[in-house]
Amino acid sequence: MERQVFIVDDHEEDTRLDLYLSNQMDQLSRSFIQKLIEQEKIKINGQRETLKKYKVKENDVIEIEIPLPKKLDIQPENIPVTIVFEDDDVVIVDKPQGMVVHPAPGNYTGTLVNALLYHCKTLSSINGIIRPGIVHRIDKDTSGLLMVAKNDKAHRCLAEQLKEHSIHRVYAAFVYGNIKEDKGTIDAPIGRHPVDRLKMAVTDRNSKTAITHFEVLQRFGNYTLIEAKLETGRTHQIRVHMSYIQHPLVGDPVYGPKKEKFNLQGQALHAKELGFVHPSTGLYIEFKSPLPDYFNKLLQIIENGSRQN
Structure with missing residues (x-):
């Protein structure tokens, strides 16, 4: 205990x-x-x-x-997963769009955790039976870099860095509209939506501080490619914040427009950079992930469309 x-x-x-x-x-x-x-x-x-x-x-x-964690009973599965880095403490994964990070009631198979239990054999037990090793999450339809702890000591160290907001996390995102500012900061608290409990929202009620820094990478008339850096890590933070300033993510089924013409699987959001202090060596390490195929295809479609207009 x-x-x-x-x-x-x-x-x-x-x-x-x-x-x-x-x-x-x-x-x-x-x-x-x-x-x-x-x-x-x-x-x-x-x-x-x-x-x-x-x-x-x-x-x-x-x-x-x-309580001491129970023995893990989620089954390992031989699911292909892209490992960017691995040692005795951490494993860095480049998660594909569409993969759920960890099991949940009614859905105990096919997740990243199932795959990593097969690949790594053991993960940190701090987050219990269905979320072993998971220090932070990215949404099912968000692609990119995710760190996972392989033991409890590493998990505590990484969780403390998250709490101190010292972990480097940068995302690429396509948003609706033409953002006029070259860069900006959104400092708006996020909590559960007061009416729709399945959504998050900018609210002063039962909320947590949420800060997102963004920079415009390229403009395409009705769309903008941005880089978003998280200072905090709230649920759906980038999606909620960009919607809050009237620039929701392209393809976002929850916070974006109801009609979406690109037939995307979900929001165009990719975790492209991840950096932190290693739990054992004390050295800062950083990883980068190239834009995935679905992102590059969307970029090409939007580029072609902006040239024709």
């Missing part, structure tokens, strides 16, 4: 317990924390806390007991 203790600061007062703890521990999902609350694995000022909607108060002393 792992035990952690937190003391609530004044600026965090009136935050729901599960949200407060998920902000403190990025490596644990909010749903996992909610289960710990239900199982009375959390104490507030020495008392077991079972109220799901409890809001923390300044100087609350919160103790959380994290």
